Amino acid sequence: MKNYALNWNRLTIFLFLFGINLSYSQTYTSWITGSTSDVTTTTTGGTCLMGGGTDNDDAIKWMIQKSGGGDFVVIRSSGTQAYNDYIYGLGTVNSVETILIDTRAKASIAEVAAKIRNAEALFIAGGDQATYVAYWKDTPVEDAINYLINTKKVPVGGTSAGCAIQGKYYYSAANASVTSAQALANPYNSDMTIGANDFVNNPILANVITDTHYNNPDRRGRQTAFIARMWKDLGAGLNAKGIGVYEKTAVCIDENGIAKVFAPAAENYAYFYKFDTTSTPETVVSGSALTWNNNGKGVKIVKIEGDTTGSTTIDLNDWTTVTGSKVSYGTIKVINGTLTETVGSGGGGGTISYCSSNGSDSSREWIKKVAIGSINNLSNSNGGYADFSSQITNIAKGTSATLTLTPGYSATRKLYWKVFIDLNNNGAFTDSGEEVYSIFNNQTLTPSITIPASASSGNIRMRIIVSYNSITSPCGPFNYGETEDYTLNITGGMSKFKENENPELKNTSMTLYPNPAVDIVKIEFESTGKQDIQINIFDLSGALLKTLKTKSLAGFNSIDLNISDLKSGQYLVHVKKGYETLNAKLIISK
Secondary structure: OOOHHHHHHHHHHHHHHOOOOOOOOOOOEEEEEEOOOOOOOOOOOEEEEEOOOOOOHHHHHHHHHHHOOOEEEEEEOOOOOHHHHHHHOOOOOOEEEEEEOOOHHHHOOHHHHHHHHOOOEEEEOOOOHHHHHHHHOOOHHHHHHHHHHHHHOOEEEEEOHHHHOOOOEEEOOOOOOOOHHHHHHOOOOOOOOEEEOOOOOOHHHOOEEEEOOOOOOHHHHHHHHHHHHHHHHOOOHHHOEEEEEOOOOEEEEEOOOEEEEEOOOOOOEEEEEEEOOOOOOOEOOOOOOOEEOOOOOOEEEEEEEOEOOOOOEEEOOOOOOEEOOOEEEEEEEEEOOEEEEEEOOEOHHHOEOOOOEEEEEOOOEEEEEEEEOOEEEEOOOOOOEEEEEEEEEEEEOOOEEEOEEEEEEOOOOOEEEEEEEOOOOOOOOOOOOOEEEEEEEOOOEOOEEEOOOOOOOEEEEEEEEEEOOOOOOOOEEEEEEEEEEEEEEEEOOOOOOOOOOOHHHHOOOEEEEOOOEOOEEEEEEEEOOOEEEEEEEEEOOOOEEEEEEEEEOOEEEEEEEEOOOOOOEEEEEEEEEOOEEEEEEEEEOO
């Protein structure tokens, strides 16, 4: 980290010794409400992304709670002290101070950086993000912001422009504001100015670009184009992601990466974009319209409706695990610059609506029995369709289970069977790998069904179809046969990390240092003797990225692992020593 504050202090002392006083030339404007005495409180880290417009009271209260009641600092490049009384009136804080930093010279004043560093909460006001980049990037203000996020661990938030700069990828708006039509017509439009890993350094937003005022549908096209560029030539690859936030709405991400969505009323949303790893953009070329379709897969979106309690959450460690009912899943597709958004409706417990499927006549062929895990369902003809989704069995990621399928019919004949599982829980059965079994047979069947490590955690839908004629789709009517739906509860995987937990807080027998790390991480643990050691590093989808085999000594062990080939992000470290397994979460921040 560049120590501008220290260098400025040294320069000030040097000039003082020679009788030169800069106190009059180096001035800035600030306003303070509350105590002028600095306090130190116990803080908890977090990130607050507001979509602009009217500020969200519940999100500010969330930040105040995490600040421990300390000093709340607001920074901006234009405007007034309007936030002071507003924030001061929402909770108990020692003070609220707004600092106007509207030149690079002011961003280099040691006292300004010191006030930011002393804050227990920091909020970046709306305005023009181009000025934030021009005035604050590569200055002590930038270093102070990153110090609060990564070292002091305090809540850092922002609205509109103050939200736009918080991802490690950010739309700088250095030229004119780009529209969706311009971005989709040419992802390399001169106004598509995207900064990459050179300003705010927030590990949980390492591969994320944010956008705001998202109740304006025009924003979604340019957000999709931003992500396509991040994938193509800005270094994020398949990890490229995006968050779009409605006005009056806020995404608040806690220290463990769990994001909740606050909104004062219904129909205010946040969008979370994530690659379907089998769907990459077909055309991302300068001067050509964007195409990102891949047989309708496009880019996946999770759309969460906010409320005053932030009742629905998404885990940004995997961008998949959702808790709460105010969620819907969908796809954004672009064909030759034309965008289509398809979103299914949310339901209780994160369930979603599925397409219908039914046999017109099930009097001669039907599903007699389905058994898997704890499900053992015997039924007769159900008129072409039966919803047994209330019947649930648990299956762990990376494991197999035997599925028993027994036909029912008035005359023995071979029938077509297909089994579909909505592995990514997006409300469709048409994604790659989701047709898990297909056969033409007249016997009771016992296929082995394997749940991949990349599957979504929680309840997902399984659909079984039997038909006299061949089955061409998991949706729609067919002539003779029957469809039944069931639910699989997908639990942890091969890395054995529990959902919604921060593993390093649970693991007292292994330490990763430093964490966050850059090039080398030390893995420290105790061993009862000489043992075979295997260290594996997984990404958050469960993919194995790195393995090291070595031996331990009795007592304390410290092993250096080179991670210079891994990108910034969050990883899972799995250490097997003898018959014992140790787990921890690693953050790489470059």
